[in-house]
Amino acid sequence: MLDDQQVRIDGHINALRTLPGALLPILHAIQDDLGYVPESSYPTIAHALNLSIAEVHGVVTFYHHFRTQPVGKHILHICRAESCKAMGADALEAYAKKTLGIDYHQTTADGAITLEPIYCLGNCACSPSIAVDERVLGRVDEKRLNQIIAKAREAA
């Protein structure tokens, strides 16, 4: 399993290393594939791009998008930005935390859902918005959130 992971990581690095500014494309490819960027990948990436491990670590941790730990089957992003706040995002956020029994950056005990804040999904004409994995959902109220959570659990 771990060897397989390393093989995949190597594959992504080799496919992208010659791009100018290759680090972000490589990190995206790894996270798209594995769901996160394992710290064990840093030495290989650093070596391929002629960087220090600390530099790779610095880049991974600078960006909110990259994760270094596996997450739940689905990620539920709640938009916390102004447009959604104007349409009740604060209450929706509190409701999501209460219903799931977790805070941001945590995963439900069944491993189904990780809760993350997000700052704007570009869906501000349909606030409040959330996203499940990559799918954005607009005008979400508590009832709709419950349906979405139930569906995510089913598909987990």
Next chain:
Amino acid sequence: MSIKVYVPRDSSALSLGAHDVAAAISAEAQARQQDIQLIRNGSRGMFWLEPMVEVETAQGRVAYGPVTPDDVASLFEADFLHGGKHPLSLGLTAEIAWLKKQERLTFARVGITDPVSLDDYIAHDGYRGLHNALKLSAAEIVKQVTDSGLRGRGGAAFPTGIKWNTVLNAPAEQKYIVCNADEGDSGTYSDRMIMEGDPYVLIEGMTIAGLAVGATQGYIYLRSEYPDALHILNEAIDHAYHAGYLGENILGSGHRFDLEVRRAAGAYVCGEETSLLESLEGKRGLVRFKPPLPAIEGLFGKPTVVNNVISLATVPIILDKGGEFYRDFGMGRSRGTLPIQLAGNLKQCGLVEKAFGITLRELLEDFGGGSASGKPIRAVQVGGPLGAYLPESQFDTPMDYEKFSEIWAVLGHGGVVAFDTSVDMAKMARYAFEFCAIESCGKCTPCRIGSTRGMEVMDKVMSGQNKDENIALVRDLSDTMLNGSLCALGGMTPFPVLSAINHFPEDFGLDKAQVAK
């Protein structure tokens, strides 16, 4: 002949179930053995009507909305395929007042064409600007853009022609065109609508920019929150390469232009142009000191044009119709049109492209239809999270860069977020500090430390501790951030904070008289 039915693939329409509606229409058509051609267009930008379905009839396109999958059978019953009447009928799309009142130049095709069809783009006046540009010298292209009066739509409103001229005159083997598609401001989505609804107009604009300054490589730095835009852009870029609109010999002209999309990674500050360049180079998005300007030493140290999506997507119509045509719209030094995005607590949120000069009140009332909740609109934030909050007494301000400066506000990227009377402006001021703390790149102290301190002090204000003293402290901190920050993240966070205090003192437990001083 099959009947053309349009169901948007714009991600906001999808967020309201447009895929399900499209699937239901396909299934129902098949069951009824009706021959339809389903086209997935961009959105017209009337989001309270999405998913909005259109049908092409002899009289023109007819619209229905908002449609749910449950409505589909009854639409067929009503013979919507021939424009039949139905409770969801909106009539001829082109006659809908909300659209008719607009001046759609940059958004001329959005919602009308199939975004990934190059033929459709060309059939709707696409690539006319490029054809004209290929007949001009680099300096002549720059002159058209300068004459148009176009100012950067990313926020700073810097004249695009002047920026291009600097890059044109910077001698270098390699130059770059970088499109800033990081669109991080809450309340904005016009970049997304262009990329999802008319990607070729951006590709064409970047190609023209390349010709104008002598750049052969372009990058679109796209925020990671826009996966649909990524797929649509990549598909359109592929088609453009195949048809000779991109690559080593554009339309046989001998000019080269290559284009690639790069994904950002969820850092708001990477919308700042130098932070963006660092990120494209594969580094942490730390803001660079200026000078040198990116136009002189930009990506990989080479002269680089960094422009917002809307700035670049406006170039084709300027090169098609001429700089003067574009300049004739607008007021004062704000020339042309602004794609305004209505968001937050409004009945009718959506994309309004209007010449500069329309007032905020017209936008909120005539287009927005008032608040969604039915309560009065109390505050409006214009220009994203670093924009000021405006009270009702300022709603008659026209959308104009200079008029907004006069009231210590900004237009930014054209986002308008409305709040009703339930808003607590102290909470919003605290949030402005919090957002700055979360997104600060950490390079300078006023922003890195000031934002966190601001949050703490706001907590004290909100719990009623030493109110006057703590408000004075917030003002002090804001002053330091305004004057001592390297970029506008730290430097403009005081806009929402101080405007909230000054216009809505009662939410901070202060009385108006106290603040007026």
